[in-house]
Amino acid sequence: MNDPASPADALRSSLATLLDGLPPRQAAQAVDRLIATYRGATPTDTPILRDRADVAAYAAYRMPATFEAVHAALEAFAAAVPDWVPGSHIDVGGGTGAATWAVTATWPGERGVTVLDWAEPALATGREIAVANPALKNARWQRARIGSALTLDPADLVTVSYVLNELTAPDRTTLVDTVASTAQAVVIVEPGTPDGYARIIEARDRLVTAGFHIAAPCPHSADCPIVPGTDWCHFSARVSRSSLHRQIKGGSLAYEDEKFSYVAATRLPVAPAPARVVRKPQIRKGQVLLDLCETEPSLRRTTVTKRHGDLYKAARDADWGDAWPPAEDQDLP
Numbered sequence: 001m002n003d004p005a006s007p008a009d010a011l012r013s014s015l016a017t018l019l020d021g022l023p024p025r026q027a028a029q030a031v032d033r034l035i036a037t038y039r040g041a042t043p044t045d046t047p048i049l050r051d052r053a054d055v056a057a058y059a060a061y062r063m064p065a066t067f068e069a070v071h072a073a074l075e076a077f078a079a080a081v082p083d084w085v086p087g088s089h090i091d092v093g094g095g096t097g098a099a100t101w102a103v104t105a106t107w108p109g110e111r112g113v114t115v116l117d118w119a120e121p122a123l124a125t126g127r128e129i130a131v132a133n134p135a136l137k138n139a140r141w142q143r144a145r146i147g148s149a150l151t152l153d154p155a156d157l158v159t160v161s162y163v164l165n166e167l168t169a170p171d172r173t174t175l176v177d178t179v180a181s182t183a184q185a186v187v188i189v190e191p192g193t194p195d196g197y198a199r200i201i202e203a204r205d206r207l208v209t210a211g212f213h214i215a216a217p218c219p220h221s222a223d224c225p226i227v228p229g230t231d232w233c234h235f236s237a238r239v240s241r242s243s244l245h246r247q248i249k250g251g252s253l254a255y256e257d258e259k260f261s262y263v264a265a266t267r268l269p270v271a272p273a274p275a276r277v278v279r280k281p282q283i284r285k286g287q288v289l290l291d292l293c294e295t296e297p298s299l300r301r302t303t304v305t306k307r308h309g310d311l312y313k314a315a316r317d318a319d320w321g322d323a324w325p326p327a328e329d330q331d332l333p
Helices: 007-018 024-039 050-079 098-106 120-132 169-182 194-209 242-247 310-315
Strands: 088-092 112-117 142-145 155-161 182-191 211-217 235-240 255-266 275-277 282-284 287-294 297-304
Touching: 007 050, 007 098, 007 120, 024 050, 050 120, 050 155, 050 182, 050 211, 050 235, 050 255, 088 098, 088 169, 098 112, 098 155, 112 120, 120 142, 142 182, 155 169, 169 182, 169 194, 182 194, 182 310, 194 255, 287 310, 297 310
Parallel strands: 088 112, 088 155, 112 142, 155 182
Antiparallel strands: 182 255, 211 255, 235 255, 275 287, 282 287, 287 297
């Protein structure tokens, strides 16, 4: 359960305030248009968020899910570099700043923060929302075209979330190379689809070539063991939905699951997980089936039974995306 003062709760409260003056029907119509636009072919020089109504609808529709996905990726990264805290952060294509909120939830405290985006209305709204987060009080919100001409100042951490899908293939390549040349650590998040995974693998390969170590989700920096076209690596984050959020999205559940793919890489020494749970664990009578990506690298299904004692209890509590085994028991069954 979140602390009342947590970034997640503060973000939800800020979004509710942001939507106070926007009729739900208007917001829902804007969401429908945005979904159609994101699924289509959008020129990279055309801002998708055109005005405040668009931004408010987008914020209600996407910020909670983006926050949870990026936060999950950052937590996995932080576990692999436990003694490191970023002193500066650049959020490329950050829009209204969901990733900056996720960084403050992972590493509390102030740091130099810069959000870059092409859509001025998104930046203005992000600045407005950020008033509720003390760690973002000095953040800079700057308009910049995200593409081949982008230049970046050096930073400890650069995040690129749900951006690569909006770029042409040459611009994606240039952006990843630019990020790699300026950052100590890079976290890239994309939708948890086959295409999103393909973009992540493309970026991962370029980061490894540039000398980065993979911290998460992979337990290694070798080639992905998934045979191209047969499957894709992705994870799921549970997202709490407010009543207004449910109204905007036309749903009735108090939560939704955001599917995402990601890579977290760094030039720092890393201690990645021995293995990662890459599918939802299957709990059966007296046993748990875990699909793991392992250090070798390889994909393997392991069965944990009651005879494994405490490890069985840990397996029953394990979630999709978790490191395995638990830190206190490094002996795989």
